[in-house]
Amino acid sequence: MTETMREVEAGATRELRRYAPLAANDNREDYSLRFAAVSFRRWRPFVVATAALGGIAYLADFAIGASIVLSFGFTSGVLAILAAALVIFLTGIPIAAACARSGVDMDLLTRGAGFGYLGSTLTSLVYGSFTVIFFSLEGAIMAQALEMALHLPLWLGYLVSTLIVLPFAMYGMGAIAKMQTWTQPLxxxxxxxxxxxxxxxxxxxxxxxxxxxxxxGTHGSFSAVGFGFGMGVALSLIGQIGEQADYLRFMPPKTAENKRAWWTAVIAAGPGWVVLGAAKQIGGAFLAFCALGVVGAAHAVEPIAPYVEAVRPALGPMAIALSALFVVISQIKINTTNAYSGSLSFANFFSRVLHRHPGRVWYVLVNCGIALALMEFGAFGFLNKILGFYSNVGIAWIGALVAHLVIVKPLGLAPPYIEFKRAYLPSINPVGFGSMVIASVVSIVAFFGAFGQTAAAFSPLLALVIAMVLVPLFAYLTKGRYYLKRPNTVAGPDVPAALLAGTHECLACGEHYELPDIADCPAHSGAICSLCCTLETTCGTACQEPGAEPVSLGMPTMKLS
Structure with missing residues (x-):
């Protein structure tokens, strides 16, 4: 992953970490494992919001909505979709605001929001599985379109749908923002x-x-069980806020001048995605209903077939080709986001477990490879079961995060800022991590029918309630002592905001980083960046041993604007 190089300073020799070329390229790496530097956040709020909203072009919404309403009828199905959307919107507001304000992605937010440094590795896998599952579902939809339009075998369509997004996902935010903006009108x-x-x-x-x-024909009236099961499937999309946050971390700092535009962009591109998402689910159900008599129930949940039947009267012989083009554009937009966000998640996981980081780009390939395997194994055919099971774990995670942000922090039981660096965090924080595990286990047991059909139907909501109750309870019982191993004197809440834009040289790699990305390291007797801190293997926990004193770093180097 890395080599070392020797640097001579004042007659002394020190070895510096040299990152692999892909990991050292900021234009591709996009601060994947770091705080997003203020100097890098050069886009206007509107541009960031457009890039984030471009990622919700997925047609799995059509399939999800069709599956719910065809299974449980209009009344129960539509109410389930709307109820899930309300939950997703409300839980997404504090998460989107926290990521945009702090310049961190979901993984870094989770570390400091009650899960601990290693505790959040589990949520990295939860989030990574979300991107993989939806990549495979979206890729399957694109393959279905290519089969209908070009008679391409499904296995080959799966491969094409995977390869087509790689250039955009590999080049990061700059390429993605342009692609999302250019394709949005079409x-x-x-x-x-x-x-x-x-x-x-x-x-x-x-x-x-x-x-x-x-x-x-048996679901003409409201059914509580049907409503619950439908809501559970729709709630599987709650993890989408993570993909929105992966873009929102590039929001420029909020100022008096851009305050209105900043909040509009954060709300619209954060929780606001679900407004269009719910409309797409209901719209997909409607198209499936209209096409049901022509294409049959099996094909009605595949978005391409109902779409073709709907536009055929207007487009005639061009209906299949233009429908396929729309599907391809949609899949490029969303699966670029899935591959990009998945690469962040897997990079975060493996860097902590293996203390190695070859570069975010390699994890784009990991994400896409796993998704391709799922497509070839026919994951689309198990849509409801996959999403219903996943939603139990995903909503427990989100519920724990939200409880931390809206209950624990305002009560003063947690630090007032997001601390994500290994040097200051315990390995496990039972407040968030323990709450999520308990909520997930109970809801999954309920999902498989241990507590009866009604509890099975509402198991995701059970996970949400348990997580949101346990987090403040555990924070109160532990007095918040598991949030930090030691105070951050470099970029903590007591450091003047004017200094945070300054930089320090990392003594491990020799690069300069802004203060929120820097820790004081006893092993290096000075500053170390967050990623080098993650990758260190020789220092153990020297910075967290009893009696370890903060290392004075001196004044930061102030950058000239």
């Missing part, structure tokens, strides 16, 4: 086209949809 036009065609030619279909009783 995607929006394609999204609304089928509904316009149906509204013009068959307006009565909307009223018919409102009385739809499911494919078996």
């Amino acid at each position: 995607w929006i036009a394609g999204l609304i086209l089928p509904f316009v065609v149906i509204a013009v030619r068959e307006p009565g279909r909307f009223a018919e949809f409102a009385s739809f009783a499911g494919t078996d």
Whole structure:
């Protein structure tokens, strides 16, 4: 992963870590394991929001909505979708604001929000699995479109749908922002086209949809169990806030001048994604309903078939080709985000476990490789079961984070800032980590029917409630002592904000980083950056031993604007 080089200073020799070329390239690395430097956050709020919202172009929403409503009918299905959207929106607000304000991604946020340095490795895998699952579902949808339009075998379509996103995901935020901006108008036009065609030619279909009783005709009225199961499937999307946060960490600092634009962008691109997401789920269910008699129940949940049937009256012989083009654009937009966010998650996991970091780009390949394997094994056919199970773990994690941000921190039971550096964190914080594990186990047991059908249907909500109750309870019982191993005197809450834009040279790699990314290191007798701190293997926990004194770093080097 790294080599060392020798640097001579004042007659002394010290060895510096030299990162592999891909890890050292900031334009590709995108501060993947670090605080996003203020100097790097050069985009306007609107540009960041556009890049983040471009990532919600996925058509799995169509498939999810169709699966829910076809299974449980219009009344229970639509109410389930709307209820899940409300939960996702409310839980997404504090997470989006925290990531945008602190310049950290979901993994770094989780470390300091009650999980601990190694405790958050579990959530890295939870989040990584989210990106892999949805990459495979979206790739399968694209492969279905390529099979219909070009008669491409599904196995080859899966491969094409994987390879096509690699250039964008590998080049990072700069390339992704451009791609999302350029493709947005065409995607929006394609999204609304089928509904316009149906509204013009068959307006009565909307009223018919409102009385739809499911494919078996037995769900004409509200069913609490159907509502619960449908909500559980829709709540599997709660992890999407992590992908939004991976972009929101590049928001410029909030100032008096940009305050309104900043908050608009954060809300719209953070929790606001679910407004369009819920509309897409209901819209996908509607298209599936309209096409049900033509394509059958099996193909109605595959977005390409209902889409083609909806636009065929307007596009005629071009319907299949243009529909496939819309699907391909949608899949490039979302799977670029899935691959990018997954690379961050896997990089965070392996850097902590193996103390090695070859570069974020390598983990793009890991993410895409696992997703390709899932596609080849036919994950799309188990959509409801996969998402229903996943939502139990995902919502326990999100619930623990939200409880920390909106309850524990305001009560003063946790530090007032997000601390993500190994030098200051315990390995495990039972407040968040313990709450998530307990909530996940109980809800998964409920999901498999141990407590009856009703508890199984509402198991994700059970996970949310348990996590949000346990976090403040554990924080109170432990008096918050597991949040920090020692105070951060370098960039903690007592350091004047004016100094945080300054830099220190990392004595391990020789590069300069802004203060929030720097720790005082007894082993190096000076400053060390957060990533070098993560990768160190020889120092043990010298900085956290009883009696370890803070190392004076002197004044930071102030950058000239």
